[in-house]
Each structure stands twice: as structure tokens, then as C-alpha cells.
Amino acid sequence: MDDTEPRGIDRNLTNYADEGFSRYLRRAFLASAGYDDEDLERPVIGITNTASDYNTCHREVPQLIEAIRRGVLEAGGLPMVFPTISLGEILLSPTSMLYRNLMAMETEEMVRAQPMDAVVLVGGCDKTTPAQMMAAASLDVPSIVSVAGSMLTGDWRGERLGACTDCRRYWGQHRAGVLDEREIVEVRESLCPTAGTCMVMGTASTMACMAEVLGLMVPGSASPPATTGARLKAGVETGRQAVALASQGGRVARDILTRPAFENALCVLAALSGSTNAVVHLLALAGRAGVPLSLDDFDRIARQVPLLVDCKPAGSGYMEDFHRAGGVPALLKVLESLLDVETVGVTGQRLGDLLDATEPPGSWQTTIRSLEDPLGPPASLVVLKGSLAPKGAVLKRAAASPHLHRHRGRAVVFEGPEDVAARIDDPALGIESDDVLVLRGVGPVAMGMPEAGSMPIPKYLAERGVKDMVRISDGRMSGTAYGAVVLHVAPEAAVGGPLALVRDGDEIEIDAEAGRIELLVGEDELARRRAEWQKPALPPRGWRRLYAERVQQADRGVDLDFLTETGSELC
Numbered sequence: 244m245d246d247t248e249p250r251g252i253d254r255n256l257t258n259y260a261d262e263g264f265s266r267y268l269r270r271a272f273l274a275s276a277g278y279d280d281e282d283l284e285r286p287v288i289g290i291t292n293t294a295s296d297y298n299t300c301h302r303e304v305p306q307l308i309e310a311i312r313r314g315v316l317e318a319g320g321l322p323m324v325f326p327t328i329s330l331g332e333i334l335l336s337p338t339s340m341l342y343r344n345l346m347a348m349e350t351e352e353m354v355r356a357q358p359m360d361a362v363v364l365v366g367g368c369d370k371t372t373p374a375q376m377m378a379a380a381s382l383d384v385p386s387i388v389s390v391a392g393s394m395l396t397g398d399w400r401g402e403r404l405g406a407c408t409d410c411r412r413y414w415g416q417h418r419a420g421v422l423d424e425r426e427i428v429e430v431r432e433s434l435c436p437t438a439g440t441c442m443v444m445g446t447a448s449t450m451a452c453m454a455e456v457l458g459l460m461v462p463g464s465a466s467p468p469a470t471t472g473a474r475l476k477a478g479v480e481t482g483r484q485a486v487a488l489a490s491q492g493g494r495v496a497r498d499i500l501t502r503p504a505f506e507n508a509l510c511v512l513a514a515l516s517g518s519t520n521a522v523v524h525l526l527a528l529a530g531r532a533g534v535p536l537s538l539d540d541f542d543r544i545a546r547q548v549p550l551l552v553d554c555k556p557a558g559s560g561y562m563e564d565f566h567r568a569g570g571v572p573a574l575l576k577v578l579e580s581l582l583d584v585e586t587v588g589v590t591g592q593r594l595g596d597l598l599d600a601t602e603p604p605g606s607w608q609t610t611i612r613s614l615e616d617p618l619g620p621p622a623s624l625v626v627l628k629g630s631l632a633p634k635g636a637v638l639k640r641a642a643a644s645p646h647l648h649r650h651r652g653r654a655v656v657f658e659g660p661e662d663v664a665a666r667i668d669d670p671a672l673g674i675e676s677d678d679v680l681v682l683r684g685v686g687p688v689a690m691g692m693p694e695a696g697s698m699p700i701p702k703y704l705a706e707r708g709v710k711d712m713v714r715i716s717d718g719r720m721s722g723t724a725y726g727a728v729v730l731h732v733a734p735e736a737a738v739g740g741p742l743a744l745v746r747d748g749d750e751i752e753i754d755a756e757a758g759r760i761e762l763l764v765g766e767d768e769l770a771r772r773r774a775e776w777q778k779p780a781l782p783p784r785g786w787r788r789l790y791a792e793r794v795q796q797a798d799r800g801v802d803l804d805f806l807t808e809t810g811s812e813l814c
Contacts (some may be wrong), residue, residue: 505534
């Protein structure tokens with residue numbers, strides 16, 4: 244930060260063509276809110292408020308903000324809370340992903356427009372934390388991330404339950420006729436017992452861990468559950484650290500988001516078998532920070548790092564278990580030999596120094612395993628490329644049935660989620676367990692990339708005991724989901740990618756070991772189909788129109804091209 248730049252409440256003055264008058268008027272109105280000159284001499288720390296009745300995961304955010312405010316005040320700062328968009332995963336149509344870039348843009352603009360020397364970005368639910376990190380990467384204001392924290396587990400008939408991996412498992416049992424209406428309601432009422440984000444290693448938990456590894460968060464603050472004192476203590480420490488960032492003269496997110504920091508994050512992502520959505524979000528964040536990052540980097544690192552953390556959906560535990568085992572610092576200690584320990588985060592502390600003061604996970608726990616005794620082999624997440632996905636697709640191999648890692652089957656094609664809902668259970672389709680379900684028209688341009696990729700098993704197959712099938716789409720799936728689901732196919736069907744050319748009965752082959760996904764149709768036939776293909780119409784107006792016109796494909800992070808460091812062609 245330039246020493247000559249105005250500080251505190253004098254930053255980002257309202258333009259009346261008279262700076263003196265702008266400062267005078269600003270203080271006059273702040274006096275009406277009870278601020279005096281002593282208050283206004285302090286460094287100003289903005290705090291985003293993403294509390295919303297439409298975002299149940301953030302129910303405890305007001306209490307967390309109070310803890311952050313306390314930390315700011317203790318450290319001599321002036322906390323100023325302001326609202327931003329809040330993206331509740333469950334109560335947005337068609338998908339919260341459609342609005343991630345809008346939230347990132349709005350957050351960036353509000354931080355730029357209002358006076359603050361540093362900002363605390365309070366998120367949690369799936370797309371809020373990625374959006375805030377993207378905003379931070381585009382700002383010249385020091386930024387620090389704080390998250391709502393995960394829920395505690397529930398219980399049904401003596402079994403621990405958690406959203407939303409167990410949501411899907413029990414719903415599958417209900418579709419198969421194993422659970423009746425009364426039982427599925429009992430399960431539903433037990434899945435989400437507290438405030439907080441999903442308590443499995445879904446997108447919210449994964450991205451909280453990514454924020455900590457990247458250095459945008461106070462160490463140890465990714466894993467405390469939402470309703471605990473540890474979460475509030477992390478909030479207080481975050482507030483204090485925000486004042487330190489403001490006082491130190493401006494270490495901004497771009498200084499922290501280096502190539503080594505991203506490589507460390509990819510290493511941890513592999514060890515967690517984290518959400519596939521993290522691939523899209525980290526690519527977008529790297530694009531904002533101007534750091535070269537590609538799907539090949541994810542694949543290369545994932546094939547070197549084994550699965551170490553026992554959390555659903557790839558394992559059997561929950562975030563509260565991960566937290567008790569030591570959380571991200573303990574996992575980093577296990578991975579130390581694979582990491583670049585010269586990275587420096589918001590605390591100004593070198594990662595190597597942090598790890599020197601960190602104890603390895605205790606022998607009493609089994610949630611964080613060692614490199615010598617991992618939970619699973621490397622390549623828990625793999626990138627597939629080939630004639631069906633020239634620019635790549637993603638498969639969470641650790642959550643897929645092993646017998647489907649290599650598979651060849653007959654395509655059954657669906658044109659969007661409504662088509663799936665209308666036809667998936669129709670026995671007349673004759674779908675068999677070795678067929679390949681193909682869903683298109685759910686990519687970034689087509690629909691904002693909803694979590695529709697984890698299509699349900701046809702009910703008549705589920706009743707016969709079929710629990711997994713190969714499913715392929717240009718959409719996403721929830722980070723809490725499981726199964727042999729190939730996602731993020733790029734280019735998507737709506738821009739003329741090969742997925743648009745698939746017909747019922749075509750043979751498709753995937754090989755997770757070799758990283759291949761092939762449409763086994765001759766070039767002449769594909770050329771004929773391509774000549775017949777017509778591009779879908781764009782949305783008529785508003786944000787959806789702007790999004791469809793300027794969004795990048797999944798292999799580039801699905802950001803708007805004019806918001807990235809370099810910009811890009813859409814395909």
C-alpha cells in the first residue's frame with residue numbers, strides 16, 4: 244500500500260469535486276451513528292455479512308461476526324460490517340454456481356467503493372468462500388477469510404448422520420424401496436441438526452481447507468464446527484489478524500496466492516479427496532491471481548498423493564473428527580515432505596515455521612493417516628481427456644465403484660435435468676446397469692453448471708440392487724455426492740463440444756487409470772452430426788445473458804473472461 248494513500252475512513256472518498264467537503268460530510272454522517280474522532284483515527288476493517296434467512300448454513304454468522312468485531316476492537320481497529328450477496332446452496336435456482344461470479348464481482352466492488360484498510364470475508368456455504376477468494380485476488384486491499392464452520396452430526400437409529408452424503412445414500416434407499424415414507428422423513432429430520440455447512444468433505448469443507456492451505460485464513464480455522472467455542476475463538480483471532488494486516492501496510496491476496504501455494508493446495512486436495520468443485524474454483528482463483536494452473540496440474544499431483552483423510556464421501560468420518568485429529572495443520576505436518584514450506588500467508592509466518600511448531604497427528608486417532616499407511620491409493624481425483632472431452636473432464640475416483648474405473652457401455656442421452664426427471668425411471672428405456680447415462684445442456688453457458696451430474700439410478704435398477712453406474716455430463720455434482728460420475732466435460736454441449744454429438748446407443752469408454760474418455764464413433768459420422776447441430780439460443784436479458792456471453796469453460800474455472808488476469812476465449 245502506498246504510504247501517501249489516504250487511510251481509514253478517508254479512503255475511497257465520495258466524489259463531490261471537493262475532497263475537504265467529502266471528508267467533512269463523511270464525518271458528519273458518521274457522527275449520527277455515534278462515531279467520534281478517536282474512533283475514526285483507527286484502521287477501518289470491513290467485515291462482510293452473508294447472514295440470510297435463505298442461507299441456513301450461515302445461521303450463526305451474526306455471532307461469528309461479533310467475535311470478529313471483538314478481535315478487531317482488541318487490536319485497535321474499527322470494525323465496519325456490510326452486507327453482500329449470500330449464496331445458500333439449497334434455496335437458489337437453478338444453481339448457486341450461476342451466481343458465484345456475481346457475488347465475487349459485487350464483493351470486489353463493495354470493498355473498492357467503501358473505506359477500509361483490510362477486509363474480513365465471512366463465508367462458508369459452498370460458493371460464498373470461492374467467490375470471496377476470487378474477489379480478494381482482484382483487490383488491492385488486504386483480505387482474510389473466515390468461514391461459518393460445519394454442522395455437528397445427527398443420529399438416526401444409532402447411526403451418525405451428516406448432510407449431505409447421507410442425504411443421498413438414504414434417498415437412494417428410499418427410491419429402492421428399502422425405506423418407507425415414514426422412515427425417510429425421520430432421516431430427513433435428523434440430517435441437519437445444527438447451524439453450519441455440510442459436515443462431510445463436501446465443497447464447503449474442502450474450500451475452507453483450501454483457503455487455509457493457500458494462506459488466506461488463520462491457521463487451524465478451517466475445521467472448527469459452527470456451534471463451538473473454537474469457531475468463535477478463530478473469529479476473534481481473525482479480527483486481530485485483520486488489524487495486523489492493515490497496520491503492516493498491505494500484504495494483499497495476490498502476494499499470497501503464488502504458484503507454490505496453489506501446488507500445496509492441490510496436494511492437500513488430493514489427500515482429502517476433496518470436492519470436485521474445488522477444481523473449478525481453484526482454476527478460477529488462479530485465473531484471478533494470474534497464476535498459470537491447468538487440469539494437468541491437478542492430475543499430476545493427485546497421482547502422486549495418496550488419500551489420507553477419512554471423511555465422507557471418500558471415507559467414513561466427518562469434519563468434527565477431522566478437527567479433533569488436528570485439522571489442516573496436522574494434515575500439513577503429515578504432507579510436509581511434499582510441500583513448499585517457503586510460502587507465507589496472512590499471518591506473515593513461513594509455512595515451515597508453522598509446521599515446526601505443529602505436532603503430528605496422534606496415534607489415538609485414525610482420521611488423518613500417514614503417507615506410509617494411507618486410507619487409499621493416489622489418484623483419488625483424476626482428469627480424463629479424449630475424444631469426448633478434448634479439454635478435460637473430472638472423476639472423483641475414490642468415490643466411484645472400483646469395477647467402473649474402466650468401463651465401456653452404451654450411451655443413453657438426456658437433454659437437461661427436466662428430461663432426466665421425466666424419463667429416468669421409465670422401464671421402456673431399457674436402461675441396464677452397464678449403460679452410460681449422458682446428461683448434456685447443464686454446462687456453464689447452458690445453465691450455469693448446476694449439480695445435476697449425479698443422476699439418480701433408474702428406480703427399477705435400484706430396486707434390483709444397482710448402486711452405481713457411469714454417468715457423464717458437462718455439469719457438476721455436489722461435493723457430498725459419490726459414484727462413478729464424470730463431470731465438467733469441456734467444451735460443453737452448448738458451445739458445440741463433442742458431448743453435443745452423442746446419440747443413444749453410441750459406445751463410450753472411460754479408463755480412470757489411463758486418464759481417457761472416448762466417444763467410439765467414426766469421424767465421418769461425427770462430421771455429419773456436427774453439420775446438423777444448432778447452437779442453443781442465449782438467455783434474453785440480465786445477469787444470465789451476460790453470464791452466458793462471457794463465461795469461460797470448466798477447464799478455465801468458469802469465471803467471466805473480463806474478470807480474469809488475462810481474459811480468454813470462451814472455449
